[in-house]
Amino acid sequence: MDIHGAGAIITGGGSGLGEATARALAKRGARVAIADLARSRGAEIAAEIGGDAIFVETDVTDEPQMTAVVDGAVQAFGGVHILVNCAGIGSASRTVGKNNEPFDLGLFTKTVQVNLIGTFNAIRLAASRMADNEPNAGGERGAIVNTASVAAFEGQIGQAAYSASKGGVVGMTLPIARDLARHGIRCCTIAPGLFETPMLMGLPDEARKALGATVPFPPRLGNPTEYAQLACQIVENPMLNGETIRLDGAIRMPPR
Numbered sequence: 465m466d467i468h469g470a471g472a473i474i475t476g477g478g479s480g481l482g483e484a485t486a487r488a489l490a491k492r493g494a495r496v497a498i499a500d501l502a503r504s505r506g507a508e509i510a511a512e513i514g515g516d517a518i519f520v521e522t523d524v525t526d527e528p529q530m531t532a533v534v535d536g537a538v539q540a541f542g543g544v545h546i547l548v549n550c551a552g553i554g555s556a557s558r559t560v561g562k563n564n565e566p567f568d569l570g571l572f573t574k575t576v577q578v579n580l581i582g583t584f585n586a587i588r589l590a591a592s593r594m595a596d597n598e599p600n601a602g603g604e605r606g607a608i609v610n611t612a613s614v615a616a617f618e619g620q621i622g623q624a625a626y627s628a629s630k631g632g633v634v635g636m637t638l639p640i641a642r643d644l645a646r647h648g649i650r651c652c653t654i655a656p657g658l659f660e661t662p663m664l665m666g667l668p669d670e671a672r673k674a675l676g677a678t679v680p681f682p683p684r685l686g687n688p689t690e691y692a693q694l695a696c697q698i699v700e701n702p703m704l705n706g707e708t709i710r711l712d713g714a715i716r717m718p719p720r
C-alpha cells in the first residue's frame with residue numbers, strides 16, 4: 465500500500481517507537497495523526513513534523529476519544545489508510561510477592577486494558593472507517609500494525625500482566641486479519657526485543673550497555689528507526705498479513 469498521501473493514525477506517537485514511526489511515515493508522504501495522552505510530547509512532535517500533522521489528545525482505552533481520533537483523521541485527511549498501535553505501558557510485579565501478597569488485580573487489569581483492549585479499540589474503530597476507502601489497484605483499503613513484545617513469548621519474572629497483554633495482541637493478529645480480509649485491510653504485529661526508547665533511557669548508561677550486550681547480533685539496543693522501518697515495510701508489502709514478526713537481534717529472554 466502506498467504510504468504517500470495516505471492518512472495515518474499512530475497511537476502512542478508521542479514517544480519512542482510511535483514517535484519514530486510517525487516521523488518515518490510523514491517523511492514518506494503520509495498525513496499523520498498522533499494519538500497520545502495529554503501529558504505526552506505528542507503536540508510537540510506533530511508541530512516538529514509540520515505540514516498537516518495533527519495531535520489528538522487520546523486515551524486509547526476510551527471509546528469516545530478513540531472515535532474522535534478516527535473521525536478527526538478522516539476529516540483532516542479525507543480517510544484513514546494506516547493505523548500503527550504503539551500506545552502501551554509496562555508493569556512489573558510477581559504473581560505472589562516477597563511478603564506472600566497477591567498480585568494487585570488493579571495493576572493486572574490496567575496493563576491488559578491499555579495494551580490489549582486499547583489496541584483492539586483502535587483497530588475496530590479505525591478499520592470500520594478504512595472499510596469505506598476506495599480500494600487501490602491491488603484491492604487494498606488499509607493496513608494495521610500492532611506492537612507486541614518478545615515478552616509475549618518469553619515473559620520474565622514479574623511480567624505476568626505485561627506478557628498476558630502482549631500475548632493477547634499476538635493471538636488476535638490472525639483472526640483480525642481474517643475478519644478484515646473481505647474489506648481489503650491487512651493486520652500484522654511487530655514483537656520488539658530491547659529498544660532504546662524513554663522506557664529504557666531512564667536506565668544508567670552502564671545498565672543499558674549491559675542490556676544491549678545480551679542481544680546476540682547486533683549486540684546493542686534497537687534504534688526506534690529500525691522499528692519504524694519495519695512498520696513502513698508492513699504497510700508497503702501487500703503479502704505481509706496475519707503475522708507477528710520478531711524484531712529482536714535473536715534475543716531470547718531468560719527468566720530474569
Ligand SMILES: NC(=O)c1ccc[n+]([C@@H]2O[C@H](COP(=O)([O-])OP(=O)(O)OC[C@H]3O[C@@H](n4cnc5c(N)ncnc54)[C@H](O)[C@@H]3O)[C@@H](O)[C@H]2O)c1
Binds near residue numbers: 501582611612655
Ligand atoms: N522499548 C522497548 O524496548 C519495547 C520492547 C517491546 C515492546 N515495546 C512496546 O512498544 C510500544 C511502545 O513502547 P515505547 O518503548 O515506545 O514506550 P514509550 O513509553 O516511549 O511510548 C509509549 C507511548 O504510549 C503512550 N500511552 C500510554 N498509555 C496510553 C493510553 N492509554 N492512550 C494513549 N497513549 C498512551 C505514552 O504516553 C507514550 O507516549 C509499547 O506497547 C511497548 O510495550 C517496547
